[in-house]
Amino acid sequence: MINAVGRDIPEEILKATGKEVFQGTHHFDGFEYQTASHKVKCVINSNGSKLVDSIHDVLVKCGIKDGMTLSFHHHFRNGDKVLNMVMEEVHKMGIKNITICASSLGSQNDPIVYMLDDGTITEIQSSGVRGQIGKAISEGRLQGLAIMRSHGARSRAIESGETHIDIAFIGAPTADEYGNLNANGGKADCGVLSYSAADAMYADRVVAITDTLVPFPNLPAQITQTYVDYVVKVDEIGDPTKIATGAAKPTTDQRKLLMAKYCTDFVVATPYFKEGFSYQTGVGGASIASTKFLAEIMREKNIHMSFGVGGIAKPMCDLLEEGLIKTLVDTQDFDQDAIRSVATNPNHHYITASEYADPFNKGAYVNKLDFVILAALEVDTHFNCNVVVGSDGVITGAQGGHPDTAAGAKCTIVIAPIMQGRIPTICTDCTTVTTPGEDVDVVVTDYGIAINPKRTDLIEATKDKGLPLKTIEELRDIAYSITGEPEKVQFGDRVVGIIEGRDGTIMDVVRQIKKFEFSN
16 A cells, blocks of 8 residues: 555555554644553552563563563663673563664664574664664564664554553662652662653563662652562663764764754745754764754844753753753763753753653644754655655654654754765665654755755745755765665565654655665
């Protein structure tokens, strides 16, 4: 069946999953539903402790068995040790047919890839999958399906009951013996525990894993004792020095600086750039540079940002300290500066992933955004974006908050070089659609800026501002004139993954690649 972004979704996948095809970003606006429920094992005794000696013992107490769904969060990013630690014990116990529901998976989880081959892990639900697990899925080594969701869609799936978590594992930088958890004050601070909030509220069993026990009560708690069943103390839950690996680095690349300047000039030319505007940006070099360029103009014009939201890094914290931003609301910290800021600055606030981006609650923060600055692996002539599947057909990225913020913001800007290496970024059709073109307003490249034709207001507002405006087709043609039109990736028939829309419908499918070789 053809969906709203022109993708043909196989009938057998619709039947197997019980899902509908994507029918547009606002198709479910006003939809009413009953939220999920979960089992609660009440605690009436006065023993005063939920401490368990080991991961093995806590798995036994939780009744681990074949076919369960286990959840994890990725606030430690490349430094995470919790998921691998738990899954190694699950494997030793001979448990099979596990579904992993993670907020994201990366190269730090490469050590568990063999569990896909032996049937320990048979399904994966995640924002995205980088590293060897992504390659294994693309090769067809996962027995079931990989479902890739945005951060908001993950909260929606848990809260609506579409995904039922049997045991949630929360890596907590600090915990007391009764299960009050915080993301600061320990050996492996990560700033916030936003992604695990829905897990704590809706999982049947909740296990906190910490390397820093503190006296009761551990307040203020980001996750409270009323949601936590057990606490396990281990030697190390994560390496905080690896939280910022590959992220939040300033750039001296002239091409990225040019795109950043184009982006800033465009933002300033729109009617949304005014006192009290709201803003989210990423942590790539061009995005950081655009934030710095924008700050210069904010100082010059005495304009202040009402709030910044999303994953937070040093450049946004610096603007908060300077007073150019009044409030930061935080779902993930990308560096140590952001971790320190959320712990110490009273105007830097923790929010849950549901508050941030869930399309099925009564109003998420993304709906209040004026601007969001995003990146993409591919953008096609329909303004559809791909942020998950590489040009070789291998799953290599994550949706994160990309579709959520694109849907919510008044002005969604995607910064992408016209080509990466010898691969065109602007193309006729994306390999895989993760964010629909109806939600993308502007594409900024090093060769010019394309505005979505449906945004006649932005076209009118910026037409005489000296910007290098082009059509998306012109940008595509420039890319192809340099690289040639690329050959399409050769996929097999088997569907190995689903790209879910925010509302739980199917945006696209990912098929097994015909030829795959592991890189050393």
